[in-house]
Amino acid sequence: MLDMNNKNFVLMVEDLTVSFDGFKAVNDLSFYVEPNECRVIIGPNGAGKTTVLDLICGRTRATSGSIAFKGKDLLKMREDQIVHAGVGRKFQTPSVYEDLTVFANLELSYPKGHSVFGALFFKRDEAVRQRIEEIAEMIFLSDLLTQKAAFLSHGQKQWLEIGMLLIQDPELLMLDEPVAGMSVAERKKTAELLNRIIADRSVIVIEHDMSFVADIATRVTVLHQGQVLSEGSMEHVQNDPKVVEVYLGH
């Protein structure tokens, strides 16, 4: 058992296993994320990438192993407690509140008034307003604050969801395929956005687009059949014969 208070890592995943009716989607997986690191997880379909994020944010319960975030055992916490501890998660398909305005989408994500009575008596003060405008500018949606989210393009929805996470100011941000379905221009803008926001936090990204990965990754972890196949810099994994064999070569 590793020391949970090890200050060198933000996130420590150890011996993590989850089994769905005997099928081990994640099998004895261990990896460590440092502060301010941008870790990209790649791997073929079914490698267990999304399941790893699900396990960290509490959506799926682990069969065995441990996940420690800044010394806290995430496996014992409820989803909303994990969020309050500082872990933010973006889903693969853009999940925004389509019936609400961009402003309301961001406001609901603002880390205040999260209890029943907090929500009933939430007051929109100047600090909230400013923060929302600040984030909106970052995610290129300043002019669309009063627009309903349903009217945004696919790429804009992705940005909005990233903005909804940013406003929570998480220490660990997890993004599941943030550029999937985006145009080339949108990809460039997103890479620029991500480069700006990963500066002062740790980020885990799942992505298939290799040029995008090369653009943002500090380190890359290659998953295969629920296990780490290779880990290191982009060049390192690209030249790893095992990786070429199962993934890049195809």
Place this chain on the structure above:
Amino acid sequence: MQKAQIKHPFLTRRDIIGYAILAAVIFVLFPAILDSFRLNLFGKYLTYAFVAVGLTLCWGVGGILSLGQGIFFGLGGYCMAMFLKLEASTPENTAIQSTPGIPDFMDWNQLTALPWWWEPFYSLPFALLAVVAVPVIFAFIISFAMFTRRVSGVYFAIITQAVVAILAILIIGQQGYTGGVNGITDLRTLLGWDIRTEEAKTTLYFVNAVLLFTVLFVAQFVRKSKMGRLLIAMRDQEDRVRFSGYNVASFKIFIFCLGAAFAGIGGAMFTLQVGFMSPTLIGIVPSIEMVIFCAVGGRMSIIGAVYGALLVNWAKTTFSESFPELWLFGLGALFIAVVMAFPNGLAGVWVEKIEPLIKKFWPGGAKDTVAPAAKPNPAE
């Protein structure tokens, strides 16, 4: 970008107009044109509006479909009926019974003493508290058990329907304690004030109307608070809300309990105005009818819920007076028609058809027009 557009005021211009018209209809129009009998009947219809308003928040806004609101309507109604029955069952009034001083149906069922849980209902403050508290506690137990286990959608709806069936069977089965299938009847006075006279019924109509507006404003407050937007968010993207740091179950429990409290008040006012409470009023069919009131009104609209309850109940009375056996088919047809033709119910008709007409002939009223991108939503 105009900051003014981002406000969510408690009452928009449209809300003010809507509530003003509704107040005029309920406080002025109905008392002016209806005779005492019909006014009492409309008062009865309005007790269902309490339930429909609660359903608007639970189902329309929050996406929690309950087919068991009759439970809470009934519990509120029974709490009130128990108090009134005890007051009506004085030893003098019940002198011919083998055990004088207990409600008549208990005597018929060979009970010789008042059950202990009836005792507190001698107190009016207790009974009034129970009208709200009993439905809320019951709703809390059901919703806590369901929502913390992530039971939702159609499964939740079916379970609420099962619970309402169980409750109705239980009430019918426990005749000696509940009055069985006949319910609790022959209610006479409230603290000595005869509730059967015409004047009393008119007074109760206005009490009911004032309470309804109180409930409407509580609902409006919830709707316009961050809670209201959060409920919409939960309805559409529950996981996103959960992973934004909200304990989704606690919000669902809250709104379900609030709906139950509204229904309980409605039930109590029903008992007072109609003079009895029975299990036939709280079974599966009445519970589904309550959802239809809400759907016909426009399930997102608080004001619409009141009109929905009025319209469907009025239609029910009118049709079932002439074709009693056809009413259920009529109700089904109405529900289908609303879903197919007017998915936003009466509120949708108002927003999409009538308001543009008003604006055409009275351009001054067009200030409220929302930016073209944000298509007006009947909910707002």
